[in-house]
Amino acid sequence: xxxxxxxxxxxxxxxxxxxxxxxxxxxxxxxxxxxxxxxxxxxxxxxxxxxxxxxxxxxxxxxxxxxxxxxxxxxxxxxxxxxxxxxxxxxxxxxxxxxxxxxxxxxxxxxxxxxxxxxxxxxxxxxxxxxxxxxxxxxxxxxxxxxxxxxxxxxxxxxxxxxxxxxxxxxxxxxxxxxxxxxxxxxxxxxxxxxxxxxxxxxxxxxxxxxxxxxxxxxxxxxxxxxxxxxxxxxxxxxxxxxxxxxxxxxxxxxxxxxxxxxxxxxxxxxxxxxxxxxxxxxxxxxxxxxxxxxxxxxx
Amino acid sequence: xxxxxxxxxxxxxxxxxxxxxxxxxxxxxxxxxxxxxxxxxxxxxxxxxxxxxxxxxxxxxxxxxxxxxxxxxxxxxxxxxxxxxxxxxxxxxxxxxxxxxxxxxxxxxxxxxxxxxxxxxxxxxxxxxxxxxxxxxxxxxxxxxxxxxxxxxxxxxxxxxxxxxxxxxxxxxxxxxxxxxxxxxxxxxxxxxxxxxxxxxxxxxxxxxxxxxxxxxxxxxxxxxxxxxxxxxxxxxxxxxxxxxxxxxxxxxxxxxxxxxxxxxxxxxxxxxxxxxxxxxxxxxxxxxxxxxxxxxxxxxxxxxxxxxxxxxxxxxxxxxxxxxxxxxxxxxxxxxxxxxxxxxxxxxxxxxxxxxxxxxxxxxxxxxxxxxxxxxxxxxxxxxxxxxxxxxxxxxxxxxxxxxxxxxxxxxxxxxxxxxxxxxxxxxxxxx
Numbered sequence: 163x164x165x166x167x168x169x170x171x172x173x174x175x176x177x178x179x180x181x182x183x184x185x186x187x188x189x190x191x192x193x194x195x196x197x198x199x200x201x202x203x204x205x206x207x208x209x210x211x212x213x214x215x216x217x218x219x220x221x222x223x224x225x226x227x228x229x230x231x232x233x234x235x236x237x238x239x240x241x242x243x244x245x246x247x248x249x250x251x252x253x254x255x256x257x258x259x260x261x262x263x264x265x266x267x268x269x270x271x272x273x274x275x276x277x278x279x280x281x282x283x284x285x286x287x288x289x290x291x292x293x294x295x296x297x298x299x300x301x302x303x304x305x306x307x308x309x310x311x312x313x314x315x316x317x318x319x320x321x322x323x324x325x326x327x328x329x330x331x332x333x334x335x336x337x338x339x340x341x342x343x344x345x346x347x348x349x350x351x352x353x354x355x356x357x358x359x360x361x362x363x364x365x366x367x368x369x370x371x372x373x374x375x376x377x378x379x380x381x382x383x384x385x386x387x388x389x390x391x392x393x394x395x396x397x398x399x400x401x402x403x404x405x406x407x408x409x410x411x412x413x414x415x416x417x418x419x420x421x422x423x424x425x426x427x428x429x430x431x432x433x434x435x436x437x438x439x440x441x442x443x444x445x446x447x448x449x450x451x452x453x454x455x456x457x458x459x460x461x462x
Numbered sequence: 463x464x465x466x467x468x469x470x471x472x473x474x475x476x477x478x479x480x481x482x483x484x485x486x487x488x489x490x491x492x493x494x495x496x497x498x499x500x501x502x503x504x505x506x507x508x509x510x511x512x513x514x515x516x517x518x519x520x521x522x523x524x525x526x527x528x529x530x531x532x533x534x535x536x537x538x539x540x541x542x543x544x545x546x547x548x549x550x551x552x553x554x555x556x557x558x559x560x561x562x563x564x565x566x567x568x569x570x571x572x573x574x575x576x577x578x579x580x581x582x583x584x585x586x587x588x589x590x591x592x593x594x595x596x597x598x599x600x601x602x603x604x605x606x607x608x609x610x611x612x613x614x615x616x617x618x619x620x621x622x623x624x625x626x627x628x629x630x631x632x633x634x635x636x637x638x639x640x641x642x643x644x645x646x647x648x649x650x651x652x653x654x655x656x657x658x659x660x661x662x663x664x665x666x667x668x669x670x671x672x673x674x675x676x677x678x679x680x681x682x683x684x685x686x687x688x689x690x691x692x693x694x695x696x697x698x699x700x701x702x703x704x705x706x707x708x709x710x711x712x713x714x715x716x717x718x719x720x721x722x723x724x725x726x727x728x729x730x731x732x733x734x735x736x737x738x739x740x741x742x743x744x745x746x747x748x749x750x751x752x753x754x755x756x757x758x759x760x761x762x763x764x765x766x767x768x769x770x771x772x773x774x775x776x777x778x779x780x781x782x783x784x785x786x787x788x789x790x791x792x793x794x795x796x797x798x799x800x801x802x803x804x805x806x807x808x809x810x811x812x813x814x815x816x817x818x819x820x821x822x823x824x825x826x827x828x829x830x831x832x833x834x835x836x837x838x839x840x841x842x843x844x845x846x847x848x849x850x851x852x853x854x855x856x857x858x859x860x861x862x863x864x865x866x867x868x869x870x871x872x873x874x875x876x877x878x879x880x881x882x883x884x885x886x887x888x889x890x891x892x893x894x895x
Binding site: 167171177180181183184185187188191284289290291292293294295296300301303304311313315316382384385386387388389391392395396426427429430431434435437438 | 523524527528531692693694696698699700701703704705706707708710711723724725727728731732734735736737753757758759760
């Protein structure tokens with residue numbers, strides 16, 4: 163424990179800016195993965211234990227897109243669309259068969275596909291780790307804001323994640339499609355009776371959740387090495403975020419991800435050997451105080 | 463154990479009918495004992511087979527599969543040469559390579575199976591440290607000749623409790639790297655006035671031990687050095703942002719890291735965008751390996767690293783030719799594990815020539831203290847030191863990186879006399895001698 167370092171940081175604007183930005187970066191990538199997870203659970207009532215694999219697919223598709231075109235925008239599209247397509251096929255062919263089944267069956271199916279997806283990546287891209295490298299536009303010195311260090315690439319990353327959060331929030335609340343999705347989450351039989359194709363809705367929501375995880379993977383690709391199985395560690399933290407925020411809540415995923423990011427960022431200063439422990443401790447406190455999570459009732 | 467007393471009666475037993483007049487009770491018991499020994503030690507019965515099977519548990523799947531694959535590749539490259547030259551004492555080598563998935567209990571199971579079921583007479587242990595200790599116990603138990611080819615944990619051969627006559631280690635050692643690295647880093651620290659240091663290494667035995675040893679010798683050579691920030695990210699952690707910013711807050715003048723592989727490349731990519739490498743000197747012991755050098759797209763100039771494997775160090779035609787031959791065959795560069803595995807096969811080949819036998823005990827006797835010509839030797843040779851059956855005399859040094867080939871243009875060699883002297887002190891301090 164190094165409380166002096168933490169208190170010293172809080173007294174320095176430079177440190178506060180750097181660590182807050184650091185927390186936002188960690189949190190926003192987590193949010194993109196967790197929001198897909200929570201969206202799928204909220205509508206389909208499926209706990210997608212294979213969600214980390216779509217983060218992995220997003221990173222690898224982005225790598226391929228970047229290698230083919232040299233454009234990071236294309237890489238992002240490759241990552242999101244590639245993960246969405248695989249997600250759609252996965253949902254239609256396999257996941258749709260376990261709707262309404264117990265969690266154990268869902269877990270078994272998802273875990274089997276985690277292994278299959280990891281091996282698929284190994285076959286296509288190889289077992290060795292890969293690195294995309296920073297796009298040329300972002301190979302620039304970091305910005306200094308109030309003395310704190312802020313890399314321009316991370317500003318992009320945070321902006322994209324915030325834009326996604328806003329689009330999702332507004333889209334689900336105000337668009338017709340959003341209303342249909344919320345209705346399907348609440349009473350799928352009634353929605354189906356109204357002549358709406360619920361299978362299409364379910365497939366679309368699953369694909370959207372996978373696209374968000376894929377986008378997170380694509381955004382992380384320039385700064386994180388890629389290996390088969392890379393989705394696992396992200397999945398664990400995403401579950402923590404989802405549990406803290408409340409299963410099914412998009413706002414909960416956002417707040418939960420930001421809190422975890424800040425806990426990691428500032429916790430590494432004050433509690434360098436207990437940073438992971440702090441995350442779990444916080445999750446336990448939230449669950450004890452509010453078993454449904456911070457925003458558990460706000461089901462999308 | 464492989465013994466003449468155990469083997470000879472087995473061969474005689476084929477021609478002798480026990481219980482006939484002329485064979486007394488003692489001989490009968492000896493024959494029965496030999497029979498039981500043969501059942502328990504099948505490699506003895508197979509010792510006269512035309513081919514000799516060598517078993518190799520290594521890591522062929524998972525996060526470090528590339529290292530295991532490169533180990534297998536290097537072994538196969540050398541085995542082909544040995545077989546083309548007539549084999550191991552006239553016997554063609556057949557490699558049996560199995561995937562342990564990096565799990566120690568699986569490595570031990572496979573090692574036992576390779577000997578007892580597949581009939582392997584020698585084990586090349588291509589495991590990381592945790593698996594190597596498990597395989598070592600199998601070698602202790604069944605007495606098969608075993609050469610560890612990947613574990614850098616110093617205690618594997620430094621600790622006398624680990625000494626068994628049939629096990630050798632053909633690998634660089636953490637303590638050697640730390641002494642050479644500490645000496646190199648101290649010279650830079652003195653020249654540039656680097657007194658405030660930070661460390662960032664993976665939070666498991668290798669990371670902690672290697673870092674502690676490096677710091678010990680850095681302070682030994684430069685007593686003014688102070689460690690102001692220690693950072694222990696998890697192994698395979700995807701994001702290092704909080705560690706990077708924490709180190710930036712501490713404002714050290716230099717950073718030491720024992721991160722490796724994909725973790726190291728992630729760290730470099732993430733630290734790069736904070737311009738960390740312009741703010742401090744960075745010493746990353748595992749940087750100068752092609753697995754990392756060729757993957758990092760924006761490799762910063764001036765990272766100090768220990769040599770792992772690069773074809774330009776030692777700067778000899780033999781080493782360059784070996785690196786090129788490997789790349790031509792496998793379309794990628796070798797790794798640190800590659801040269802160690804290749805060296806193990808070279809040792810076996812030379813030992814078999816000297817012993818004119820593939821008998822495990824005879825090979826072990828010859829291997830002890832054996833010096834061979836080797837492209838990876840500091841002076842063109844390497845030695846299997848007799849006192850602890852471990853590799854010494856290999857090329858060891860540190861240099862700074864550049865973004866393109868040859869990646870580390872100049873390497874300052876470590877001084878083996880200094881390494882031996884300090885290693886002896888270290889062993890004494892640990893109670894090993």
